Amino acid sequence: MTANAKLLGLPRSWTLLLLPLLAISAARLAAQTEIAADHPRAAALLLVWIVADSLMLSFMARIGPEQVERKAALAVLAVAMATAALVMPAHLRMALLSMPVAAAAMTAVIVAHVLWGVARAKRALGTAPGTQGERIVTAASELVSPALARFALAEARLLDLALFRWNAAPDLPDGSAGFGYHKHLTPIFCAMLALQLVELGVVHLLVSLWSAKAALVLSILSVLASVYLIGLLKSFRLRPVLIDDRCLRVRTGILIDRRIALANVAGVRTGFGSERVKRKRTLDAGLLAWPNILVELKQPMLSPNPLQPHRVIDAIAFRLDEPAVFARLLEARLRGR
Secondary structure, three states, X not given: OOHHHHOOOOOHHHHHHHHHHHHHHHHHHHOOOHHHHHOHHHHHHHHHHHHHHHHHHHHHHHHOHHHOOHHHHHHHHHHHHHHHHHHOOHHHHHHHHOOHHHHHHHHHHHHHHHHHHHHHHHXXXXXXXXXXXXXXXXXXXXXXXXXXXXXXXXXXHHHHHHHOOOOOOOOOOOOOEEEOOOOOOHHHHHHHHHHHHHHXXXXXXXXXXXXXXXXXXXXXXXXXXXXXXXXXXXXXXXXXXXXXXXXXXXXXXXXXXXXXXXXXXXXXXXXXXXXXXXXXXXXXXXOOOOOOEEEEEEEEEEOOOOOOOOOEEEEEEEOOOOHHHHHHHHHHHHHHO
8 A cells, every 4th residue: 555655646645545445436336246246245245345454554554553553443444334334335235234243243343433432532521631622622533533523623613603603702812912804804705795695596596497406405505605604704803813921823713823932933024025925935824915914933833724734934924903003012022021
């Protein structure tokens, strides 16, 4: 698996995710052949083995065989059993159910993972360090992957923000000074939301003339997009940029949230050219507007963008409603240190 990771010309991490999908897809196609129909039991067991083997090899190649833990191996096997049952054609699934030992073994793997994961999650929820959200992610990571747990928590927070938190006060911890950036963003995103709602009605009307089901699907997607846009719009006001005695917290709604220790801040600028912002090592955290603040770092750090996890930055540019006040306070905090 590791040696073949270069065959597709993609980054190793992406290739190790893509190869199991190709193997499972090929197994799914093979399960629909005449040979599989003539020998359904053998075909069912072979498909289960291919799914489990491809997922386990990919997992071991990503983290290294020496770092595989029992709980992680059990989780991968449980995912493999569930995946095999889902992708298996109906006639092979019936053949698998006709083998009680095989069906019971697959069920036992899934049940063991769930029960052991729930026990670990319950223990982690009460003893794990960090904030409540971090403890929830730690607990959920005992059942699903940490990335999926973080994604689910972010989705839940966004829905809560969009649907329930009306007229809420901005997130301003004790001892922190907050600086807004929503005044120039609110009109733009309100216009986008209005266009989204108009599009919802027009698309539903036109598509419904062709297919009622397609119109319903597109309408659901448009409603979800509108909810996400509302949550994003509200997050701009509720999550200001913060300065406290120890760190600077640069935020752009739910999109960016990065803490920078004041000891790592080299300086702040309110006047700078476009070439400074367009540098590869400058993170432009301004949204739909030219930044009016540039914070330079003493030591480079990794970008908060999950799509560029290895990008190194040494400056962050963003736009505030009161840049001069922010610059004076930050300079005063830096002189105080």
